[in-house]
Amino acid sequence: MAAGGRASGRPAKKKGPSKGTGGQGRRSLEGKGATPPAEMRHWYKDKARTERIAREDRDGTRRAAPARQQRRSEDAPDYVGGRNPVLEALQAGVPASALYVAQRIDNDDRVRDSIKIAAERGIALLEVSRDKLDRLTEGGVHQGIALQIPAYDYAHPSELVELAQDAAEVPLIVALDSVTDPRNLGAIARSATAFGAHGLLIPSRRSAGVTGGAWKTSAGTLANLRVARAANLTAALREYRESGLFVIGLDGAGETDIGDVDLLTEPLVVVVGSEGKGLSRLVREHCDVVTRIPMQAAAESLNAGVAAGVALYEVARHRRL
Template sequence: MAAGGRASGRPAKKKGPSKGTGGQKRRSLEGRGATPPAEMRHWYKDKARAERIAREEQSGTRRPAPARQQRRSEDAPEHIGGRNPVLEALHAGVPASALYIAQRIDNDDRVRDSIKIAAERGIALLEVSRDKLDRLTEGGVHQGIALQIPAYDYAHPSELVELAQEAAEVPLIVALDSVTDPRNLGAIARSATAFGAHGLLIPSRRSAGVTGGAWKTSAGTLANLRVARAANLTAALREYREAGLFVLGLDGAGDTDIGDVELLTEPLVVVVGSEGKGLSRLVREHCDVLARIPMRAAAESLNAGVAAGVALYEAARHRRL
């Protein structure tokens, strides 16, 4: 046997690639494709933004980023600012959890009376900086004093009818359609209280709520007037009609003067629209009558609070006859 020969005498097999490795070498030669253009690379937008900011800062045209608006939670407390509004709210028995007094405040009778009433009612007294009061009242005029009130506990629309029934009175309810200014809500609450309405009805969307601004404008009357909230205003009006109430909509294009409406002595819902758009189409369709407030042509429209006051006065006048 020759040196280096195989003992078995079988011819040697040529060694080939191991099983299962086919294609690996081909894939390794494929590469990663064409290089993507700069605008398709993940870092391009950040780099371009950084370069733009640098150019703006060098040229002095860089503007600060706007502050992010935080959405107020419906369960968050509200704050009434101002010496007269706070004192009026305390006299009216508005539910309150804290009275904030600015450090080194210039006391007067209103501040002293507010502190006295708060102490008698067991309301916490807190001395804070004016910056703190600015934040609490969202930049409003607070005169160094603010009252914290809990989030409003809205009634169900049917409760307003029950209040009238318990008082053995003909129901009179005011509904607000797209009234988004809390000051208008507060003013309407004052008129509603003055003329014997049994409550306000507001939709849960696109409407002012019982906020600190509404409390302030109402001069404490919201403490004695229930406000109900409905997920759908037109559905609530339909339910009122099914319960035997009539719906009167205030509309400048109405065909009847408010003083000539025969339904004012009946169970009634008076609907007040926004100053700009008035009543929405769906709300108009659910009204039994559309009434206008007669006035000179020079005045195009009335403030929502004023219009509600005029209509409620007419309702109260007719009910006294």
């Protein structure tokens, strides 16, 4: 056998070209690329969150997750937070169902007085964590104490006129047009109480309601002032006019100064517009007079609560003459 020859006596087969795949196997040869870093993997965030929560629980530094912004049900209770507002609400007789006090709270006279009044009125006293108070007050400043108040029982618009008639007084009602800040509602309630108004009228939509923020700003005066709610503000104003009341609108674009209006001693509805936008078109059309508060700086506008206070003072001044 020659060197380099085949061991068998059969002739060697010629190897031809291999059969191709037409490129169909190219993608399988590319591979999946480099391994992605951990933070790009689908399970990384869940695992990292679990480890963070476990670490915070171990260290005692875990905070409550922020409450999801949801529309509060009209039948749901509300909360007044803060030592002064809670004490003022209790002293004013604001209806309340529970007083929440933080564990290991640093007591002062306001806290002790609040607890005492709550006990005398038979209001439930509950000791809770500060995280619980944060959730109840939706992140507001509570200073370790909060008062739960039930959903407000709104009056019918006609009841405000009946209150004036029962008291043998000339009706004075304050209506709010697109006032959406509860603090403005509370401030207007304080002025309305101070100057002898018989109630507030608010629309049921696109308006602030009697919430914890309104109670807080009103300093408890909402306990002595009825608030009525109308499904349609313009319809309610029309009914007031048909009942013999005059309607004056308060707007920076009014043509008559509030002190020059000759209807202030008559049965009256004072409509306060929102800051910036003023009165809506339909409400303006249902006013007997649209008046303004004269100011030296024409470019300035008054807060709705301040404007209502000035107008109601002027009404009260005319009625004393």
